[in-house]
Amino acid sequence: MVVPVFNEEDVIPVTHERLSAVLNALPFAWEILYVDDGSTDASPALLDRLAEGDPRVRVIHFARNFGHQLAITAGIDAAMGDAVVVIDADLQDPPDLIPELVAKWREGYDVVFARRAIRFGETWFKRATAAAFYRVLNRLTDVEIPVDVGDFRLMDRKVCDVLRALPEHRRFVRGLVAWMGFCQAEVEYIRQPRFAGESKYPLRRMVRLALDAVTSFSTRPLGWPLYAGAAAGLSTSSIASRARGGRRRRVSEASARIAHKMPGRAWFLACCFASLATQLVLAATTRGYVADQAIFLRWAEAVRTMGLSRAYEAGGIDYPPLYLYLLDAYARLASALHASLRPGTFWAKLPGLAMYAAFMPAMWGLSRGMRAEKRRWAIAAYCLNPVLIFDTAVWGQVDVIDATLALAAVWLVSKRPLVAGVAFGLGLAAKFETVVVLPVLLAAAWAQPPRLRRLVQLACGALVPLALVALPLLGGGLWRMIRAAYIATTGEYPYLSMNAMNIWFDFFDASPYASDRAPAILGFTYKDVGLSLLAAACLAALAYLARSRRALPVRATSAAAFVGFSFFMLATEMHERYVVLAVTVVSWLAALDRRWRALAAALAFSAFWNLWVVCFGAVNAQQDAWMVYLNLAAYGAMGVVMAREAMHQRKARRPVAAAAE
Incomplete structure (x- = not known):
C-alpha cells in the first residue's frame, strides 16, 4: 500500500486501523508505505509511532512539500510488493474496496482503477471542474484517460517498474498509467466525504495539476x-x-x-527575450524527440569517460567533433555538480538552447550594414523562427548550428571570404549538412576579382577550424571519425525518405521507406536519380548566380536558399530536419526581398508541421500529403522568381550594350 500524507493528523489513526483490518483479511503478505509530503502538523510523529509498532509499516519523510503526484511516485519507487495499491489517507476512497481490486488483479489485469460513480462531500464547483477537466483533456490528447478516476488504483509490479523508468519530473500519474497501456479494468464505487480535516487541493494546486496534465499529454x-x-x-x-x-x-x-x-538594439533585445522565453517554456514542458536526446547524452558520457579518440573508435558516433566538445564540457559540468542528465527533460535540451542564444548576437552583428527596417526583419526572422525554436526547444536537436553557420558563410563570402571560410569550416566541423552550400561559396568567391586570392582565403579560413578540431584525434580515431561523420553517414539510412515531405514521400509509386538502392529508371537507382536532380539544381543556381546583377550577398543567399531546398526536396535518404537550413536562409532572404516573404511563410509552415508530426509520432501518408504539395509549390515558385530575375537583368543590359555600340 502507498499512502501519501499531508497534514492528516486527525485521520491517520483511523485510516491505519481500517487499512490493517482490510489487509489482514487478504491471503497475502503486505506492507503499508506512508509518504509524508512535508507535513507541518503532528502527522510525521504519528507515522513514526506506527512504523515503530509494526515492521510492516514504513515511512518516507519529505524535507518539504513536493506535491501529491511526487509523493505517489516516491512511494511506488520504494514499494517492494508484487502489486501496489495507491490510496489517499483522507478515507474518501474506501479501503473496503481493496479486495475487489485484488480480485480483478488475480483475474489477470495489470491495472485496476477505481471509478467514482457518485461523489459525496464535494462542492458543485469541484464536481463540475473535475468532470470538465477529464473530458477536455481527452479531447486534446490521443491518450484515452479514464474519466472520473483519481489515483486510487492497483498496479502490477511490471507496471510499477515501467513507471519508475519514465523520466518526467512534473508528473500526472494517472495519465502516465493510461499512456503506458497494459491490460486495465475498472471497479466503480461511491466516494464518501472526508473523514476529518479539509481538502489539501485548493484551486491553485488543481490548476497546476491541470496544466501539468495538458502539457504532458497534449501537443495541441x-x-x-x-x-x-x-x-x-x-x-x-x-x-x-x-x-x-x-x-x-x-x-x-x-x-x-x-x-x-524603436532603437535597433531595443528591437534586438526584445526579439531575443521573446525567443528565449518561448524556448525555455517549451523545453521545460515538452519531452520532445527522446531518442535523439538519448543519443546525444550517450555520446556525452562516452566522450567524458573514454575521451574523444576512444569514443570514435568504439563506434556509434556519426557527428563531427565540434558539437561533441560541447557535449563533453556539459557532461563534465553535470558530473561535477552531481546532476543527472536524462532524455526527455529540460537539461537534455540545454546545449542546443545555449547555442541558439549564443548565435543571436552574432546574427545581429552579421546584419550590420543593412537598412534599419530590413535589419529588424532579419533579426526577427532568425530569433523568432518557429522552425528553429521547435527544432531546438521541443525536439532537442542542434540543426541551428549548421543552419546559422551556413547562412553566415554565404552572406560574408563576397565581403570577407576568410571569415566566411571560418564559418563554413566550423559548420562542417559540427554537422556534415553544411557542405550543401559549398558550390555557392566557391562560385560567389570566383564571381569577383581577385578570384584566386578570394578562393585561397575561403579555403584557408575553412581549413583552420577543421584542423583545430581534428588535432586531438591525430593520436588515433581520426580516420574513424572521417569515415563515420563524413562518409558512412551519407548511406546510413538507405531509404527514399526518412519522413521528409519531399518528392519521395508517397509522391511516386514507391513507398518512402523503400530502399533507394532499388532500380528506378534505365538501370539507375533512386539514389542516382536524386543525386542527378540535385546536381542539375545546383547548376541552375550557379547559372542564376552568374547571370543576376543584384548585389552579390543577396544573389549568393538566393542561390544558397535554392540549393538548400533542392537538397531537401530532391535527394533520397532525407530526414525531416534537413529542411531547417533552407528555412533559415529563406527567412533571412525574405527580410531583404518582399518577393520571398510568401515563400518563406509557406516553407516555415510546412517545415514546422513536418517536424511536429514526426516528433509526436503522428505521420500519416494520406493526411500529410498536403505538405508535399505545398513544398513543391514553394520550390517551383522559388525557381520562377530566380529565373525571372536572371532573365530580366539580362534583357535590361541589352539596350545599354546597343547604345554603347
Whole structure:
C-alpha cells in the first residue's frame, strides 16, 4: 500500500486501523508505505509511532512539500510488493474496496482503477471542474484517460517498474498509467466525504495539476500561438485590404514611424527575450524527440569517460567533433555538480538552447550594414523562427548550428571570404549538412576579382577550424571519425525518405521507406536519380548566380536558399530536419526581398508541421500529403522568381550594350 500524507493528523489513526483490518483479511503478505509530503502538523510523529509498532509499516519523510503526484511516485519507487495499491489517507476512497481490486488483479489485469460513480462531500464547483477537466483533456490528447478516476488504483509490479523508468519530473500519474497501456479494468464505487480535516487541493494546486496534465499529454497547446498569430495576421490583412488607399498609406506610415522610433538594439533585445522565453517554456514542458536526446547524452558520457579518440573508435558516433566538445564540457559540468542528465527533460535540451542564444548576437552583428527596417526583419526572422525554436526547444536537436553557420558563410563570402571560410569550416566541423552550400561559396568567391586570392582565403579560413578540431584525434580515431561523420553517414539510412515531405514521400509509386538502392529508371537507382536532380539544381543556381546583377550577398543567399531546398526536396535518404537550413536562409532572404516573404511563410509552415508530426509520432501518408504539395509549390515558385530575375537583368543590359555600340 502507498499512502501519501499531508497534514492528516486527525485521520491517520483511523485510516491505519481500517487499512490493517482490510489487509489482514487478504491471503497475502503486505506492507503499508506512508509518504509524508512535508507535513507541518503532528502527522510525521504519528507515522513514526506506527512504523515503530509494526515492521510492516514504513515511512518516507519529505524535507518539504513536493506535491501529491511526487509523493505517489516516491512511494511506488520504494514499494517492494508484487502489486501496489495507491490510496489517499483522507478515507474518501474506501479501503473496503481493496479486495475487489485484488480480485480483478488475480483475474489477470495489470491495472485496476477505481471509478467514482457518485461523489459525496464535494462542492458543485469541484464536481463540475473535475468532470470538465477529464473530458477536455481527452479531447486534446490521443491518450484515452479514464474519466472520473483519481489515483486510487492497483498496479502490477511490471507496471510499477515501467513507471519508475519514465523520466518526467512534473508528473500526472494517472495519465502516465493510461499512456503506458497494459491490460486495465475498472471497479466503480461511491466516494464518501472526508473523514476529518479539509481538502489539501485548493484551486491553485488543481490548476497546476491541470496544466501539468495538458502539457504532458497534449501537443495541441503548442500550436495555439501559431493559430493566434495566423488569425491576427489574417485579421490585420483583412482590415488593411478593406481600408481605402489613403487610409492604408497612413496606417503604413504610422507603423513605419513606430518601428523607426524603436532603437535597433531595443528591437534586438526584445526579439531575443521573446525567443528565449518561448524556448525555455517549451523545453521545460515538452519531452520532445527522446531518442535523439538519448543519443546525444550517450555520446556525452562516452566522450567524458573514454575521451574523444576512444569514443570514435568504439563506434556509434556519426557527428563531427565540434558539437561533441560541447557535449563533453556539459557532461563534465553535470558530473561535477552531481546532476543527472536524462532524455526527455529540460537539461537534455540545454546545449542546443545555449547555442541558439549564443548565435543571436552574432546574427545581429552579421546584419550590420543593412537598412534599419530590413535589419529588424532579419533579426526577427532568425530569433523568432518557429522552425528553429521547435527544432531546438521541443525536439532537442542542434540543426541551428549548421543552419546559422551556413547562412553566415554565404552572406560574408563576397565581403570577407576568410571569415566566411571560418564559418563554413566550423559548420562542417559540427554537422556534415553544411557542405550543401559549398558550390555557392566557391562560385560567389570566383564571381569577383581577385578570384584566386578570394578562393585561397575561403579555403584557408575553412581549413583552420577543421584542423583545430581534428588535432586531438591525430593520436588515433581520426580516420574513424572521417569515415563515420563524413562518409558512412551519407548511406546510413538507405531509404527514399526518412519522413521528409519531399518528392519521395508517397509522391511516386514507391513507398518512402523503400530502399533507394532499388532500380528506378534505365538501370539507375533512386539514389542516382536524386543525386542527378540535385546536381542539375545546383547548376541552375550557379547559372542564376552568374547571370543576376543584384548585389552579390543577396544573389549568393538566393542561390544558397535554392540549393538548400533542392537538397531537401530532391535527394533520397532525407530526414525531416534537413529542411531547417533552407528555412533559415529563406527567412533571412525574405527580410531583404518582399518577393520571398510568401515563400518563406509557406516553407516555415510546412517545415514546422513536418517536424511536429514526426516528433509526436503522428505521420500519416494520406493526411500529410498536403505538405508535399505545398513544398513543391514553394520550390517551383522559388525557381520562377530566380529565373525571372536572371532573365530580366539580362534583357535590361541589352539596350545599354546597343547604345554603347
